[in-house]
Amino acid sequence: MKHLSFSYLFLFLQIICLVTFFGCSQESTGLVSTAYHNTTAHYNAYFLARQKINELETTLFKNRQDDYNRLLDIIQPLDSNIAKSQTAASEYIIQKASLAIQRHKNSKWVDDSYLLVGTAQFYQMDFPNALKAFKYVNTISKGKQERHQALINIFRTYVQMQEYSNAKAVVNFIKKENLSKENLAEFYLIRAQLHKQEQEYLQAAGTLALAVRLMPKNEQKARVHFVMGQIYEQLNNSKQAYKNFRSTLKNNPSYELSFYAKLHMLQSYEVGKNEDAKKALVYFKKMLRDEKNIDYKDKIYYQMGMYEAKRSNFKQAIKHLQTSVSASKDDIQKSYSYLKLGEIYFENLQDYELAKAYYDSTIQALPTTAVNYESIVKRQQVLDNFVQQVTTIQTEDSLQRLAKMDTASLDKYLDELFAKEEEQRKKIEAKQEMESIQQAGSIFANNEQTANNRNRNSSNGQNARWYFYNVAVVSQGGTAFARKWGNRPLEDNWRRSAKEASVDFSEPGQPATSDSTESTPVVSVENQNEEKKQQIIASLPSTPEAMAASNTKIEEAYFNLGKIYNLELQEHKNADSVFVTLLTRFPDSDFEPEALYFLYLIHKELAQPEQQEAHKNTLITKHPNSAFAKLISNPNYVQEGNMADAQVKNLYSNAYQYYEDRNYEEANNLVDQAIQQYPENSLTERLQLLKVLIIGRTQNKETFKKALTGFMEQYPFSSLIPYVENILRNTETVTGGIQRNN
Structure with missing residues (x-):
C-alpha cells in the first residue's frame, strides 16, 4: 500500500514538472505560460530597467545647467558630455531590457522593453538605433499606450536631430490619436520645443499653455511657466510675462528658479x-x-x-x-x-x-x-577695425602737430603732458586703494554684525569682533583685494607698476638672502620721461617723406572709416561726414571716385536728391572713365562687365595655351585682341605680363629685362610683382610661365 502511494506521488510530481516545463515555454500562448512570463518579465528585468530610466531622467533634470540669461529649452537638449556621463546607466538599461525581450518573448512587456532600449539609445545619442526601436514598437505593439509613447519618442528624436520636416510628419500621425493625459502633456512640450527651435515664439507659448493644464504641480511645471514668461518677454507682452513668472512661484520651484522668476517679474x-x-x-x-x-x-x-x-x-x-x-x-x-x-x-x-x-x-x-553669438563676434570684429582706423587718424594727427612745434615748445608740451599723466595715475591709485579699503570694511562690518547676532550669548563673542580674528572675513577681504589689484606679492610699494629696487646688504660675491629681492637698476621718473620723450621725437614725421607717409595713413584710415560707418554700422550720416572730410582734406585722393560713389548712394538712402545729384555730377565730370561713374551712368554696367570678363577669360586661356604650345605669334595676337576689345578688365595685368613673357621667348635678354621693368613701373601694386622680381633675378635661366587663370 505504501509502495502504491509513493508511485502515485511520484507520478503527480512528474506531471507537475511537465506542466511547468511546457507552460513556461516562450513559444507557448497558454494561460500558465503567459502568466509566468508576464510576471517574471515585469517584476525582474523590466522593473529594474524602468527604475534605472527614472533615475537617469531625474538625474538629468536635477543636474541641468540652465543659462537664465537666454531663453531656456523646454526639453533639455542632449550633447556629447551628457551622453558620456550617463553611459553606465544607459548600458545597464539596455542590458536589463534586452533580458526581458530575449527570455520572455511571449510576455506583454516586450514592446515596453523595446521602448526602454530605444530611450537608453536616445540618451546615448545613438539616434538611428533609437528610431529603429521606437518604429518597431509602433509597428508591432497592440497596446495604444505603447504605440503612443513610441510615436512621441520618434517625434522627440527628430526634434533633437533638428530634422524638422520628419518631426512635423510625425505630428500629423499623433494628432489623429486619442492620447492619455500624460502622453498629451509630453507631446505638447516637445511640440513647443520644436516651435522654439524654429523661433515660432507665439506658437510655442500657445502650445505650452495647453501643456501646463495637464501637468501636476511640481518643479517641471514651474519651469514651463518660467519659459512661457521668457517667451512673452520676447513678444513684448509684459502682462502675460508677469502672469507666468508669478505662476512659476506657485508650483514649487527650486530656489534658483524662484529667484530668477522674481527678477523677471520686476522686468515686467x-x-x-x-x-x-x-x-x-x-x-x-x-x-x-x-x-x-x-x-x-x-x-x-x-x-x-x-x-x-x-x-x-x-x-x-x-x-x-x-x-x-x-x-x-x-x-x-x-x-x-x-x-x-x-x-x-x-x-x-x-x-x-x-x-x-x-x-x-x-x-x-x-x-x-x-x-546671436555669431553676430556678436562679427560686431566685435567690426569695432576692432573701427578703433584701428580712429586710432591711426588720432595718432598721426597728433604726431603731425608735434612735428610742427619748435624744440622749446615741444619740450615744454611733453613735460606738461607727462606731469598730468603722473598726477592722474596717482589719483587713480589713491581712489582704487580707498575703494579696496571701503569694500573690505563693508565686508567686515556685515560679517561682524552676523557674527554678533550668532554669538550674542557666547563667552568668546568679543574676540570675533576684531577683523583679523575672523578667518571668513579675512578671506572675503582678500578676494575683494584680488578682484581690484590681482595677485600682488606682499612687499613695499605694491601698487606701483615700476618699483624701486630693494637695497641688497649681502657681502660682495655672496648670494642674496631669501628675504631680498633681485637687484635691478633704479630708474627715476625723470629718466623714464626723458626716454619716452626721445621715443616720441624719433617717431615724429619731421621730413617731407615722413609727412607724406603719415598723410597716406590718415587718408586710408578716413576712407576705411567711412566704409565701416556706411556698410557695417549703417551710420549713413557719420559716413557722409567722414567721406566729406576725406575729400576736403585730400582733394586729389586716389579714393575720390569710390568716395563720391558712396556719397551718391548715401544721399539716395537719406532721400536727399539735391546732394545725390551733386555727387553724381562731380563723379561723372572728374572721373568719367572710372567704374563708379559707369555704374551710375549705365545700370547694366555690372552685367555687361561680367559678360566681358567671361570673354576675356576665354581669350586669355586660349592665348596661354598657344604660349605653352610655343605658338608665340598666335598667343600675342590673342593678347592684343583682348586688350584692344576690353581695355578695362579684371585680367589686364595678367594679359600684359603674358605679353612680356612672349617677349622673353622671342627677343633678346636686354629687351626682356626692359619689358619686365616696364611692367613693374606700370603696375607697382600688382600681386604679380614678386613673380616678376623673381624672373629679373633669374634672367639667365628663366623659362617663363605663370599660373593659368581659368
Missing part, C-alpha cells in the same frame, strides 16, 4: 509708469539686502542695469552693470554684463571705442550657445 513692470518703476527699484534693493541672495548680487545688479536700460536711463544702467561685473565671480555672467554695456555704448550712445572694449571682454567668456 511698465517702465513708462513712475509708480511701477519705483516699486521695481525698491524690490531690487530688498533682494540685495536678503542674506540668501549674497551669491546672486551680480545677477541682481545685472537685471537692475537691464531695467534702467529699458527706461533709457543709460547712466544708471551702466553703473549697475559695472557693479555686476565687479561683484561677480561667474565669468559667464560677467560676459553678459559686458555684452549689455557694449550694446548700450554701441546702439544708444554711439561711443564705438568704449563699445569695442566691452565687446572684447564679452568674447572672452561668452558661451558659443548664446543667442
Whole structure:
C-alpha cells in the first residue's frame, strides 16, 4: 500500500514538472505560460530597467545647467558630455531590457522593453538605433499606450536631430490619436520645443499653455511657466510675462528658479509708469539686502542695469552693470554684463571705442550657445577695425602737430603732458586703494554684525569682533583685494607698476638672502620721461617723406572709416561726414571716385536728391572713365562687365595655351585682341605680363629685362610683382610661365 502511494506521488510530481516545463515555454500562448512570463518579465528585468530610466531622467533634470540669461529649452537638449556621463546607466538599461525581450518573448512587456532600449539609445545619442526601436514598437505593439509613447519618442528624436520636416510628419500621425493625459502633456512640450527651435515664439507659448493644464504641480511645471514668461518677454507682452513668472512661484520651484522668476517679474513692470518703476527699484534693493541672495548680487545688479536700460536711463544702467561685473565671480555672467554695456555704448550712445572694449571682454567668456553669438563676434570684429582706423587718424594727427612745434615748445608740451599723466595715475591709485579699503570694511562690518547676532550669548563673542580674528572675513577681504589689484606679492610699494629696487646688504660675491629681492637698476621718473620723450621725437614725421607717409595713413584710415560707418554700422550720416572730410582734406585722393560713389548712394538712402545729384555730377565730370561713374551712368554696367570678363577669360586661356604650345605669334595676337576689345578688365595685368613673357621667348635678354621693368613701373601694386622680381633675378635661366587663370 505504501509502495502504491509513493508511485502515485511520484507520478503527480512528474506531471507537475511537465506542466511547468511546457507552460513556461516562450513559444507557448497558454494561460500558465503567459502568466509566468508576464510576471517574471515585469517584476525582474523590466522593473529594474524602468527604475534605472527614472533615475537617469531625474538625474538629468536635477543636474541641468540652465543659462537664465537666454531663453531656456523646454526639453533639455542632449550633447556629447551628457551622453558620456550617463553611459553606465544607459548600458545597464539596455542590458536589463534586452533580458526581458530575449527570455520572455511571449510576455506583454516586450514592446515596453523595446521602448526602454530605444530611450537608453536616445540618451546615448545613438539616434538611428533609437528610431529603429521606437518604429518597431509602433509597428508591432497592440497596446495604444505603447504605440503612443513610441510615436512621441520618434517625434522627440527628430526634434533633437533638428530634422524638422520628419518631426512635423510625425505630428500629423499623433494628432489623429486619442492620447492619455500624460502622453498629451509630453507631446505638447516637445511640440513647443520644436516651435522654439524654429523661433515660432507665439506658437510655442500657445502650445505650452495647453501643456501646463495637464501637468501636476511640481518643479517641471514651474519651469514651463518660467519659459512661457521668457517667451512673452520676447513678444513684448509684459502682462502675460508677469502672469507666468508669478505662476512659476506657485508650483514649487527650486530656489534658483524662484529667484530668477522674481527678477523677471520686476522686468515686467511698465517702465513708462513712475509708480511701477519705483516699486521695481525698491524690490531690487530688498533682494540685495536678503542674506540668501549674497551669491546672486551680480545677477541682481545685472537685471537692475537691464531695467534702467529699458527706461533709457543709460547712466544708471551702466553703473549697475559695472557693479555686476565687479561683484561677480561667474565669468559667464560677467560676459553678459559686458555684452549689455557694449550694446548700450554701441546702439544708444554711439561711443564705438568704449563699445569695442566691452565687446572684447564679452568674447572672452561668452558661451558659443548664446543667442546671436555669431553676430556678436562679427560686431566685435567690426569695432576692432573701427578703433584701428580712429586710432591711426588720432595718432598721426597728433604726431603731425608735434612735428610742427619748435624744440622749446615741444619740450615744454611733453613735460606738461607727462606731469598730468603722473598726477592722474596717482589719483587713480589713491581712489582704487580707498575703494579696496571701503569694500573690505563693508565686508567686515556685515560679517561682524552676523557674527554678533550668532554669538550674542557666547563667552568668546568679543574676540570675533576684531577683523583679523575672523578667518571668513579675512578671506572675503582678500578676494575683494584680488578682484581690484590681482595677485600682488606682499612687499613695499605694491601698487606701483615700476618699483624701486630693494637695497641688497649681502657681502660682495655672496648670494642674496631669501628675504631680498633681485637687484635691478633704479630708474627715476625723470629718466623714464626723458626716454619716452626721445621715443616720441624719433617717431615724429619731421621730413617731407615722413609727412607724406603719415598723410597716406590718415587718408586710408578716413576712407576705411567711412566704409565701416556706411556698410557695417549703417551710420549713413557719420559716413557722409567722414567721406566729406576725406575729400576736403585730400582733394586729389586716389579714393575720390569710390568716395563720391558712396556719397551718391548715401544721399539716395537719406532721400536727399539735391546732394545725390551733386555727387553724381562731380563723379561723372572728374572721373568719367572710372567704374563708379559707369555704374551710375549705365545700370547694366555690372552685367555687361561680367559678360566681358567671361570673354576675356576665354581669350586669355586660349592665348596661354598657344604660349605653352610655343605658338608665340598666335598667343600675342590673342593678347592684343583682348586688350584692344576690353581695355578695362579684371585680367589686364595678367594679359600684359603674358605679353612680356612672349617677349622673353622671342627677343633678346636686354629687351626682356626692359619689358619686365616696364611692367613693374606700370603696375607697382600688382600681386604679380614678386613673380616678376623673381624672373629679373633669374634672367639667365628663366623659362617663363605663370599660373593659368581659368
